[in-house]
Amino acid sequence: MxxxxxxxxxxxxxxxxxxxxxxxxxxxxxxxxxxxxxxxxxxxxxxxxxxxxxxxxxxxxxxxxxxxxxxxxxxxxxxxHASPLSLYATPGYGREPQARELTADQILGTAVTRTLAELPPHDLERAIQLLADSKRRITLAGGRFTHLLAQYLGLHLMQLRDDVRFLPDRHVERTAVLTTLSRRDVLVVFDYRRYEADKLVMAQMAQEQGSRIVLFTDTWLSPVTQHAEVVLPSQVTAPSPYDSFVPTLAVTETIVAGVLNTLGENARRHLQAAEEAADRAGLYRR
Known part of the structure; x- marks a missing residue:
C-alpha cells in the first residue's frame, strides 16, 4: 500500500x-x-x-x-512535512540519471490521471452542489502558493454566480469575514504540505458557526480534513523539489465545468451580464 x-x-x-x-x-x-x-x-x-x-x-x-x-x-x-529543501536532498530530484530520463509529461500526466481516478465521487459531486447553490455565499482562502489556486477558482465562480469573495489578507477585514460566517456560507480552503496553522483555526471557527467546508489538499491530507464536509485530495508529484499543483488545477477545472453545467441558463445570463459590464467599462480591448 x-x-x-x-x-x-x-x-x-x-x-x-x-x-x-x-x-x-x-x-x-x-x-x-x-x-x-x-x-x-x-x-x-x-x-x-x-x-x-x-x-x-x-x-x-x-x-x-x-x-x-x-x-x-x-x-x-x-x-x-517535507519542504522543497529537504526534497532536493533526496535522490531522484534532477541529479540522478534515472530522474533526468523521466520527462515532465510522464510525471505530470501520471499525477493528473491518478488524481482524477482516485477522487472520491461523492465529494466531487457534493463540492459542485455546494458551489452551485445560489442560496449560499462562497468564501475562498489559500496559502503561500495556493492563494493563486483559490483566486483561479474564485474568479471563475464570480463569472457564473453571485456572492463569491476571497478571505482578505488584512487582519481587521479578515476578522470581520470570519465572524460573519454562518450556516449559509461555504468556506473553500486550499491547504497543502507544509500545512498552515491559520487554515485549521479558521476551518474550526467556520464549522462551529455552521458553515460547510470544501477542502483542496494533498494525499497526506491537511489537518483541516477533520472539519471538512468535502475533501478533494490531489497528487503533488513533480519533476522538481517543489510540489506540483497541476493535478489540483485539473480538479479545479472539473469543478468549474460541473458548476457551469449545474447552473445552466443562470450561469449563461450571469456571464453575459459580466461581459456587458466589462465592455461598458472598457476593460477589454476590442
Missing amino acids: DSSALAEEIRQKLGDLSPAERKVARVLLAGYPSAGFETVAVLAERAGVSAPTVIRFVNRLGYRGFPDFQAALRTELDER
Missing part, C-alpha cells in the same frame, strides 16, 4: 467497513494523524468498540497488525 495515501485509503474504504470498523475509521480521521499513535486499547475505547475490531480494521487496510500500521503512519509523517 502507498503510505502517502493512508488517510485517503481509510476514507475510500468507509463504505466497505462494518459499522464497528467505521467507528474506528472516523476516530482516526477526526484525530489524524495523532490518533493513529494511540494504543489499541485507547483507540478501541475512543471508538466504543472492542480491541479485536481495531485489529480487524487495520487488517482490512492491508496491514499485518497495529505496529505495521503505525510504522506506515510514521513514514507518512516524514513525507507530510
Whole structure:
C-alpha cells in the first residue's frame, strides 16, 4: 500500500467497513494523524468498540497488525512535512540519471490521471452542489502558493454566480469575514504540505458557526480534513523539489465545468451580464 495515501485509503474504504470498523475509521480521521499513535486499547475505547475490531480494521487496510500500521503512519509523517529543501536532498530530484530520463509529461500526466481516478465521487459531486447553490455565499482562502489556486477558482465562480469573495489578507477585514460566517456560507480552503496553522483555526471557527467546508489538499491530507464536509485530495508529484499543483488545477477545472453545467441558463445570463459590464467599462480591448 502507498503510505502517502493512508488517510485517503481509510476514507475510500468507509463504505466497505462494518459499522464497528467505521467507528474506528472516523476516530482516526477526526484525530489524524495523532490518533493513529494511540494504543489499541485507547483507540478501541475512543471508538466504543472492542480491541479485536481495531485489529480487524487495520487488517482490512492491508496491514499485518497495529505496529505495521503505525510504522506506515510514521513514514507518512516524514513525507507530510517535507519542504522543497529537504526534497532536493533526496535522490531522484534532477541529479540522478534515472530522474533526468523521466520527462515532465510522464510525471505530470501520471499525477493528473491518478488524481482524477482516485477522487472520491461523492465529494466531487457534493463540492459542485455546494458551489452551485445560489442560496449560499462562497468564501475562498489559500496559502503561500495556493492563494493563486483559490483566486483561479474564485474568479471563475464570480463569472457564473453571485456572492463569491476571497478571505482578505488584512487582519481587521479578515476578522470581520470570519465572524460573519454562518450556516449559509461555504468556506473553500486550499491547504497543502507544509500545512498552515491559520487554515485549521479558521476551518474550526467556520464549522462551529455552521458553515460547510470544501477542502483542496494533498494525499497526506491537511489537518483541516477533520472539519471538512468535502475533501478533494490531489497528487503533488513533480519533476522538481517543489510540489506540483497541476493535478489540483485539473480538479479545479472539473469543478468549474460541473458548476457551469449545474447552473445552466443562470450561469449563461450571469456571464453575459459580466461581459456587458466589462465592455461598458472598457476593460477589454476590442
